[in-house]
Amino acid sequence: MTAPAFLITGATGQLGATVVEQLAGRGDRLLLVARDKDRLADLEAELGVEGKVETVVADVSDPEDARRAAGEAVSRFGRLDGLVHLVGGFHAGPLFLTAPDVYERMLRDNFLSAVTATQGVLPHLGEGGRLVYFGTPLADVPLPGLSAYAAAKAALVTWVQSIAHEVKRKGVHANAIVMTMADTPAKRRERPQMNFDHTVSPELVARVVGFLTSSASDGLYGCAVPVLGRFEFSSELGGPPPGVGGPPPGVGGPPPGVGGPR
Ligand SMILES: NC(=O)c1ccc[n+]([C@@H]2O[C@H](COP(=O)([O-])OP(=O)(O)OC[C@H]3O[C@@H](n4cnc5c(N)ncnc54)[C@H](OP(=O)(O)O)[C@@H]3O)[C@@H](O)[C@H]2O)c1
Structure with a gap:
């Protein structure tokens, strides 16, 4: 049997390289997708291996581009076993300073991109297909100043739980990882005062992606899997x-x- 193949959308982000290393390390074949061709070329230079880890520029929030990216995975690898949808966006700001187009962007980046990417991938999946998305605990405990982001991620996780019932009939598993802030060099530069005990390492998240894209998670459909490390809600x-x-x-x-x- 040939190795499984996955579409990794949003691969150029903070978690991308670690997730790619995790899945490629066990022999999966991966097509990495993002919009910025220069950042994608850098990622390909770092991790690309012909026939194993390849890249394609696409905006998966556009239905046609999403179908093209999924079709590319099939034509390059001869099969497609799932989607790891790392695409997302973040915005912090109070309601009265947040323009409607910011709400639209948060919904597109965090929710609608998952819809279109999934619609592109789904026709190619066979029995045992895997779909993995990324949520936040802020969707369940919506703090002030984060309404656009939290509402968009809440929409995403509710949608995952709903479509999981539809796709499980085809033998496909759709699950979300609910993660707290990742401990990345960029975050440490941005927030030097933060207590990083409350973050999770990208490696811990990538291991759960590995689990959710393997037969070890055969019993899971429509789960919101918390990967929160030692995070807890607190206030001054x-x-x-x-x-x-x-x-x-x-x-x-x-x-x-x-x-x-x-
Ligand atoms: N990092 C965290 O602390 C954290 C915490 C909670 C949840 N999450 C979620 O976990 C996921 C991964 O996080 P991350 O930190 O790696 O995200 P990130 O750094 O924001 O990266 C997201 C990537 O998605 C790409 N992208 C955006 N829109 C796209 C589109 N329409 N089509 C294709 N690619 C697109 C972007 O690259 P281009 O601009 O080149 O397309 C970007 O590199 C996200 O959904 C995020 O919301 C992250």
Whole structure:
């Protein structure tokens, strides 16, 4: 049997190289997709191997381009076994400073691109096909200032759970990884004050991508798999757990009557 082949959309992003290394390392054949041809050429120079890890420039939020990218994977590798949809976008800003076109862009990048990429790939998948998407815990705990991003990712995960029922009848597994911020050099440069204990390494995420694109996850359909490391929601008014250090008297800590003296 020939090695499985996957379309990796959004491969030039922060997680791309690590995910590619994980899947190529076990022998999968990969077609990497992104819009920026220079960044894709750099990635090909770093990780490309003819017949094994190749690239194609496409905007998978365009249905025709998405079909073309999926068709390229089939014509290069002779088969297509799934999609790892790393395409996404981020925006932080309060409602009154966020123009409607930002909401549209967040929906296109995080949600509609998954729809069009999946519609391109699905006709080529056989029994046992794998679809993997990426969500955020902010969709379940929507903090202020992140409405466009959180709502778009919430749409994505709800959609994954819905289509999972449709595609499982064809033997295809659709699941999402719900991840917190990745610990990348770019993030460390951007946010030097942040506590990186709350992030996850791209390697840990890539290993779960490996799981969700293998028969080890045969029992999973429509799951939102949390890959959160030691992340937890916290705020400046919330103190550490009872008995560990402690905020100033009267600020934060457990609710009255719960835990130690205040
Ligand atoms: N990194 C994190 O901390 C984090 C946390 C939670 C969730 N996630 C999610 O995990 C996924 C991967 O994260 P990441 O950090 O690697 O993302 P990223 O760095 O933002 O990369 C996304 C990539 O997608 C490509 N892209 C965007 N629109 C595209 C389109 N229409 N067609 C083809 N390619 C497109 C972009 O390259 P081009 O501009 O060249 O196309 C970009 O390289 C994303 O969905 C993200 O939202 C990430």
